[in-house]
Amino acid sequence: KNQVEQSPQSLIILEGKNCTLQCNYTVSPFSNLRWYKQDTGRGPVSLTIMTFSENTKSNGRYTATLDADTKQSSLHITASQLSDSASYICVVSAIQEKLTFGTGTRLTIIP
């Protein structure tokens, strides 16, 4: 059964600090992996997409990594800002299969 597990479930860090969110998946055969950011009261917005051949991709202060061998991805946030407070959802796509969503990590940035 295709599954996506995210850790930690929630995280609180001080403004300006870095953090890393984890995503482990058992989806097969792998097609791609997306990280979404969901602000409170809003729908998810795509941050980045990783395909099989990509190891690292950056979007501003967000850097996603993918290890297709160990089936792990991480989202690193550098120099966090208050606006980074949100839920971060990992979504994995399998070939000819529907998307598999993680439960998300709730990130809170405190001043």
Place this chain on the structure above:
Amino acid sequence: ETGVTQTPRHLVMGMTNKKSLKCEQHLGHNAMYWYKQSAKKPLELMFVYNFKEQTENNSVPSRFSPECPNSSHLFLHLHTLQPEDSALYLCASSQGYLPGQDYEQYFGPGTRLTVT
């Protein structure tokens, strides 16, 4: 904004009521989706419409009835709901739809539904 709007944003309804959720996309996309988001659970895909035709129904109870009159509008008609149906209902759209193909989905802000 993502180009996908949903109304109402909040809805409280009794178990015997009938109500409808509305979604509209201004992106020229061909596929539209309904998702259910409950606390501490992954997003659950409910329905997919591609070119106005329903292509996915994930064993959703018949008390949820979707309608897609054209590629820009999607409705979710609700009747005789249960308290466990309380959740955030998200609408999304994408350029196309094919399982396993990457079509970025653009989500609306959701309707927070409470069933009393």
